[in-house]
Amino acid sequence: MELITLKKELTKCLQQAVLEAQQQGALPSAALPELPIEHPQNPEHGDFASGLPLKLARAMRMSPMAIAEKICEHIVLPPEIDKVWIAAPGFINFSLRKDWLSTQVESVLAAGESYGDIDLGKGKRVQLEFVSVNPTGPLHVGHGRGAVLGSTLANVLTASGYAVEKEYYINDMGNQIDNFGRSLYARYQQCLDKEAAMPSDGYLGNYTIDLAKEIMQEQGDRFLLLPESEATSQLAEIGVAKMLQRIKQDLELLNVDFDNWFSERSLYQGGQYDKAMELLQSGGYIAKKENATWFESSSLGEDKDNVLVRSDGSPTYFASDIAYHYNKFVERRFDWVIDIWGADHQGHVPRMKAVLKALGYDPERLKVIICQLVTLRRGEEIVKVSKRSGDIITLKEVIDEVGSDACRFFFLSRSADGQMDFDLELAKKQSADNPVYYVQYAHARIASILRLAAQRVGDYSQGDVSLLTTEPELTLIRQVILLPEIIERVAATLEPHHLPYYAQDLATVFHSFYKQCRVVSKDEALTKTRLKLVKATQIALAKVLSLMGMAAPEKM
RNA sequence: GCCCCUGUAGCUCAGAGGAUAGAGCACUGGCCUCCGGAGCCAGGUGCAAGGGUUCGAAUCCCUUCAGGGGCACCA
Structure with missing residues (x-):
């Protein structure tokens, strides 16, 4: 047991x-x-x-x-x-009982990589949607936080017996895409020495200049020959594809990947939008007012109604999201849907819950995690994070500076519902003495012990765990066998910030054990016994590091 | 004005209604005949304020103050 x-x-x-x-x-x-x-x-x-x-x-x-x-x-x-x-x-x-504690070492060794896995989810299908940043600009640190949170939750839920699908929702239509296309068109013309003004609400970041240059080098000046509306829409299409490629690469640097990349536009081509609207219509939740189509959420206890189709006939983001969630629940039949959104979308949560009610689903089946904003700092100086300004620090720059592992550990250490300061100077300054290295060092140290043991003792499978009776040994066992509870807690609360704290505690207990207990010694029986304990510790450390999406190095 | 999140050590943050509120960083001392010193051991300060619920509150409720975010035919 x-x-x-x-x-x-x-x-x-x-x-x-x-x-x-x-x-x-x-x-x-x-x-x-x-x-x-x-x-x-x-x-x-x-x-x-x-x-x-x-x-x-x-x-x-x-x-x-x-x-x-x-x-x-x-x-x-x-x-x-x-x-x-x-x-x-x-x-x-x-x-x-102490002898029971020591036998647990054997259980951990037997479980190996699957140690810590629990059967909480019973195979329930859960969809985890996160990041989903508009493909009109690069990722910044705030997005990185959501990415790390989501990917870690996916790891933990998988380890907890859920069938998890990770999805990125691509907002590839609507105002911001038109705007992006117009911005690129202006940059493109500027590249070719034409006079062109950026749209007043355009994307001013320097990356649009790079993008335009790139397109020009690849495809020449052919867009100048097209009518403006045609040029903008084609440029938008190309720009979105390129932006998505960059976003994907940046996420890979952070060890984040997805099972699906879901296009918003596909909801209109695939009929989900029409079906969802019909459902709302037949439920009596749709009204026409002032030339627009409204979702009467106030009849479901909401503060106010919301526009679905503007008076110019174009659907709102909200309408798309309804179709998207119709797809998640009705068509793909997920048991549980988790969306991770930025704090600026919190007002959207009650509306989405109201939609679920209107579609006849229990709103509890949709869990929205609101990830608070990240303030980027360089020492005392606060760096404004604005997509529209030319001066932004991208996620990639931060990863290049502090490294993916440190980045992940840092993001994970703070619970999602509090805003956090990300001080680049501090992150760099501490990098040599960062807790992330402390944990990884414990793993590498064990690897080193095992390498030595391979030469001096060889096979230690006959080690007798009942010899583990001293306080440092038992304390270490107690910490090692806590892992399944940590995983259960993270899966139940969806709060992965407990992982780094556990990892740190485990490393601390191990280092303390190491100081007090010689592992590879002249006492052959005790050596083999302690090697088992050390190996079990490594298994637990490697597991928690892997759940956090971090490397478990053999050497540092 | 209304809604959501947050306020815990000098700084960054944990804390599942329970027993003496914990880490990391920073600061100060110790510790290498021996498996990796990126390590170990020791040193001290704190729950924003005020009410309430409870045998018991950092935790739950109310009020105030402070910071952040939302309240569009933006996303």
């Missing part, structure tokens, strides 16, 4: 004990509250602790300590538990 299942088992034992005591009249009747067992931070309080007696005290009109005693009298303990005791003001503490 793994630690994570044992924990659940103990919860049941506690409930059983209460019921048993109640049946025998030792405890008065009262409803059992939900109360998970926790790992106390103070080792003196054991491996598990429950505050159940404190919760029951009021309803039972007894002192928590008295309740705790009665529960202890009636509890039937699993064999893995060594001891149970009560502690003021009303806790029940449990400690694990």
Whole structure:
């Protein structure tokens, strides 16, 4: 049995004990509250602790300590538990048998790369949509945050037994694409020494100049011969393709990839838009007002209605998104859909939820994670991140400066619902002493030990784990076997920032163990035993690094 | 004005209603006869403010203050 299942088992034992005591009249009747067992931070309080007696005290009109005693009298303990005791003001503490702890090393070794995988998702199909940046400009740091968050969640959900599909939604139509085309057309003309003014709301970044030059070099001046509207739309098409290529490359640098790249335009060609609108129409959620078509979300408890089709006949972004989610739920039948959006889209969340209601789906099946903005700094100086200004720091530049692994670790260390400062100077300055290297160093150090052991001892499969009895060894085992719970927690809360903290803790415990316990020594039996523990640690470290999308180096 | 997010150590941030609130960075001391010193050990300050709920609140509720984001026939 793994630690994570044992924990659940103990919860049941506690409930059983209460019921048993109640049946025998030792405890008065009262409803059992939900109360998970926790790992106390103070080792003196054991491996598990429950505050159940404190919760029951009021309803039972007894002192928590008295309740705790009665529960202890009636509890039937699993064999893995060594001891149970009560502690003021009303806790029940449990400690694990040391020989059980040591056998866990064998389980980790047996699981290998699949160590930490759990069966939470039961094969449920979940779609994870993230990044989805307009293909009209390069990615910046804020996008990197969403990318790292999404790809890590995908890794964790996969490890948790979900069938995950990662998708990038391409906004390849609408105003911003027209605008992009007009901007490129102006740049293109400028490249060919023609006078041309950028659109007033155009994309002013220097990358549009590079793009225009590139197109000119590849295709010459042929667009000058076309009518303006034709030239802009063709340039937009080419520009979007090139931008997407760049976005894809930048994401690869960050170790982020997708299963699908989904085109917004395809929703109009494939009929999803029409079908979704028909559904809303027949549900009575559509109204015509002032020459436009509206989604009557106010009838679903929303603040206000929203325009779907403008008076000029063009559909809004919202209309596309409705068709897109129709496709996700109705056509592709995902059990669960997770969208990761920037903070500037938060107002869009209730509207999308209302759409699900209108389509007859439980809004809970759509989870939107709002990723707060990143403020980029160079020391004291705040760097404005604006797509429209010529001066932006791209994600690629940041990756080139601090490296992909450090970048990922940094983004992951902050929970999504808080804005974060990304200080480039600090990131660079700390790069030699960064926690990311601390964790990777632990992995490399183990690899080095194993290399040495391969020469001196060779096969250590006969190592006897029951020799693992000292405090540094047991502490390390305890940390190693915590991983499945971390994975479960991240999958349940969709908060991957627990991963880097776990990784760091694991590295700390390992380094401390290493200082106190010689691994490769003259004691052959103990050497083989400790090699097993060290290998198990490496497995856990490699797993958490891989979930975070980071390298687990053999040498540094 | 209304809605969402955030306020924890000098800085960047963790913290699952529970026991003495934790890391990293920075700062100061120690520690290499021995498997990687990118390491180990030690040193101290803090929950924005005020109410409330609770046996118990950094955590839940209300108010205030501060920062960010939204409130388009933009996306």
